Amino acid sequence: MTGSSRLRDEPHIGKYRLMKTIGKGNFAKVKLAKHIPTDREVAIKIIDKTQLNSTSLQKLFREVRIMKVLDHPNIVKLYEVIETEKTLFLVMEYASGGEVFDYLVAHGRMKEKEARAKFRQIVSAVEYCHQKNIVHRDLKAENLLLDADLNIKIADFGFSNEFTTGNKLDTFCGSPPYAAPELFQGKKYDGPEVDVWSLGVILYTLVSGSLPFDGQNLKELRERVLRGKYRIPFYMSTDCESLLKKFLILNPLKRASLEAIMKDKWMGMGFDDELKPYIEVKKDLNDPIRIEKLVQMGYSRKDIEESLGQNKFNEIMATYLLLAKKNVDVSFGLYVFYSYVRHIFVFTFVCMFMFACLCIFMCMFVCRYLQMPFFTSLCLFVVR
Structure with missing residues (x-):
């Protein structure tokens, strides 16, 4: 069999040659693919629409709508949307470095200098989303990807939503270990404050290699989150501990804004410039x-x-x-x-x-x- 005929026999979607599966969910999978005209690698999220009810379909199309308006260096980019009668294909930027979760499993906790560099990128991207009145609602180490240069790429906007002042959200979203206490209590929320709590959990995880709140079951985890008590590792600096306390506050009204977080002492250590809100560059x-x-x-x-x-x-x-x-x-x-x-x-x-x-x-x-x-x-x- 010649090389060209072998290429023809391989599975294709549009101008993309499908390769290995790199992620799997209930009604979707993510494939590594190659864009044939440019020879660039991409990730294609393949969603089976026939398995989704009308509510799930609305949520899916909201995810696509949100991804189309986001353009930040630390957020996975959407390149193309291909829709057939039964399937939706989202062609996205491929982050070859894998998940931050797997990176921590392989390398252990990060030194604070490395954690700071990564966390600045995460905060910049999330604050940018909030600028656009978008809340992620599923921030966790598994949804933080790394590119070939180990830069952060925030992925999976499946639980994201638009928020407006005065209109509360009420859906419990995301992974329980990263979820804010008000979500466990079934309270309504504005939006950004639940992302702020999740960012606190992420910072703790980067620096310690473990979660601040954990439990044998959901009931135990809920109790620990609602108490708001977590162990401070002996190696964590006082400046990092001080920053954590601005995130992990039980009262959502008292949690720091991301603009205030950007000005924190720990965030600026080793950097010439204070972290500032991202100004979008026109495509x-x-x-x-x-x-x-x-x-x-x-x-x-x-x-x-x-x-x-x-x-x-x-x-x-x-x-x-x-x-x-x-x-x-x-x-x-x-x-x-x-x-x-x-x-x-x-x-x-x-x-x-x-x-x-x-x-x-x-x-x-x-x-x-x-x-x-x-x-x-x-x-x-x-x-x-």
């Missing part, structure tokens, strides 16, 4: 180089303009966005290549200069020793 959807590449691939300029102008999250937009990632890699590769050539050139020039200096020195020596003119001795040296 560059008018890059002539990438547009020309799309034309070369066979897409019409009209379709390209329409897809990018209307943020359609279709095949064209996905290819455009993935070309940007590829260009970064290519540019970096060219930079490395030219740097290498430049260093070789400089080294060669220095060697030639030193050799020329040596020749002149030898000629001067011969000139003095044989008492002949300098030019004559130089000619004799070169001929030899």
Whole structure:
């Protein structure tokens, strides 16, 4: 069987070649896939719509709607949405470093310096969501992914929702060990405060490698969360402990805002600048180089303009966005290549200069020793 026929026989969705399964749920699975036109790896969440009732379908389409408006370096990006009668495919950024949970299992707790770098990224991304009136509601180590450079990528917005001032939410969401006490009590909540509590649990987990609240069963866990008591490890700094106490407060009204958290002493240690709310950079959807590449691939300029102008999250937009990632890699590769050539050139020039200096020195020596003119001795040296 030839390589091309083997590729044709492999499972495909649109322009993507499906590879291994990297995640599984009740009605969905996540596959690693390769975008054939750009050769980029992506993650595709495959949801069986036939298994969902109308409420679950509404929740699913809300997740898609929310992911479409999020554009932050520490949030998994949505590239394309493919829908058939029975299935929904969400093509997303692939975070090759895996889950923070697995990272902690493999490496143990983080030193505070490493935890701080990761936590700043997490807080920045969650605060950005809150800016957009979006609450995640399922923040936990399993939903924090790492890219190839170990940068944080927040994933799984399945429980996320929009919130507005004065309109309370009432759904118990997320993983119980990360859930705020008011959720266990069945109280209504505004939104951001439940994420703030979960962030406190995450900070504790990063620094200690364990959960602040745990139990043999849900009843025991609930009791511990409602007491709000947790053990402070002996190795945790007083500054980190002080920050934790701003998150893990039983009264949601007294929990710190993320803007205040950003200004905390522990958050800024080792960094020149205070962490500030993320200012969204407008997507560059008018890059002539990438547009020309799309034309070369066979897409019409009209379709390209329409897809990018209307943020359609279709095949064209996905290819455009993935070309940007590829260009970064290519540019970096060219930079490395030219740097290498430049260093070789400089080294060669220095060697030639030193050799020329040596020749002149030898000629001067011969000139003095044989008492002949300098030019004559130089000619004799070169001929030899």
